[in-house]
Amino acid sequence: MDPTAVIGKTRAVSTPSSPRYTPPKDLSAYAWLSIGAAVTTIALKAFAAWLTGSVGLLSDAAESVVNLVAAVVALIVLKIAIRPADDDHQFGHSKAEYFSAITEGVMIFVAAAFIIISAVERLITPVMPEQLSVGLIISVGASAVNGAVSWVLRRAGRREGSAALLADAKHLATDVVTSAAVLVGVGLVALVGSPVLDAVVALGAGLNIMWTGFKLIRESVGGLMDAAPGGQAQARIEEVLDEHRRAGRIDFHAVRLREAGNRRFAHLHVLVPGEWSVKRGHDFTERVIDDLVAVDPNLRVSAHLEPIEDPKSYEDVEDV
Numbered sequence: 001m002d003p004t005a006v007i008g009k010t011r012a013v014s015t016p017s018s019p020r021y022t023p024p025k026d027l028s029a030y031a032w033l034s035i036g037a038a039v040t041t042i043a044l045k046a047f048a049a050w051l052t053g054s055v056g057l058l059s060d061a062a063e064s065v066v067n068l069v070a071a072v073v074a075l076i077v078l079k080i081a082i083r084p085a086d087d088d089h090q091f092g093h094s095k096a097e098y099f100s101a102i103t104e105g106v107m108i109f110v111a112a113a114f115i116i117i118s119a120v121e122r123l124i125t126p127v128m129p130e131q132l133s134v135g136l137i138i139s140v141g142a143s144a145v146n147g148a149v150s151w152v153l154r155r156a157g158r159r160e161g162s163a164a165l166l167a168d169a170k171h172l173a174t175d176v177v178t179s180a181a182v183l184v185g186v187g188l189v190a191l192v193g194s195p196v197l198d199a200v201v202a203l204g205a206g207l208n209i210m211w212t213g214f215k216l217i218r219e220s221v222g223g224l225m226d227a228a229p230g231g232q233a234q235a236r237i238e239e240v241l242d243e244h245r246r247a248g249r250i251d252f253h254a255v256r257l258r259e260a261g262n263r264r265f266a267h268l269h270v271l272v273p274g275e276w277s278v279k280r281g282h283d284f285t286e287r288v289i290d291d292l293v294a295v296d297p298n299l300r301v302s303a304h305l306e307p308i309e310d311p312k313s314y315e316d317v318e319d320v
């Protein structure tokens, strides 16, 4: 049976937002699937490491801890970050993602340090792993679980347009690749009979895990600092605004963009002729917002209307 058939039964979270914005769906069941897969693979890989005494396989188990961490971040994003604004958090809850991701990044660092220390110890006093073939079979089985869950998450992420699910799927897929590298290395240990190689494999995996943690922290700090979104996000907004600009009559300024979770938030000033009625100005602004959201459905727009000929309208360009 197609596993997505059951988990795919998502329900819409009711939000008081305008009909222009589609209410977010509760996709947290996928995060729970991911957490279950991570716990299963950690158990299998840790058992394989214990059985063989291989630090290479132990590093692979530590890498699965990173999966667990990524799945928990995904759950927080899908469950908390998506909540609509309330009295206590009037801009919504999207930054929960970064707060948790920084904590998790630090945890990943600790896991990596643990692996690197174990690997260095084994480099100094090498120990030959035992029963490597059994350990390898168990680890391959664990990687197969990761691969299958990654496939389910990617399908759901594409269908629902969820960046959190796609990121988690990508993470699991990367893990399958690094696990394969570790397994090839440990397989060579068995073939060559070199205990030093086992420690070298673990050291490489440990450094790779540390790099993952560093990237996670760097991205989260960028999000907390309201770093401007990369890629085409800004260019797409400017394109839409240019279509509405009319020399001397209609203009936009103080266009600012920030990103939180999988949503982007734009703030801008809309400059129109001062003789326009409030209704005309508002109708025009609503059209501009509709066009912006049509280009980027995950964009939330807040606009400030001002008369184009009034010098006061230009005093606030630098105000944040």
Ligand SMILES: [Zn+2]
Residues within 6 Å of the ligand: 282
């Ligand atoms: Zn309005």
Ligand SMILES: [Zn+2]
Residues within 6 Å of the ligand: 253, 254, 269, 306, 313, 314, 315, 316, 317
């Ligand atoms: Zn202004």
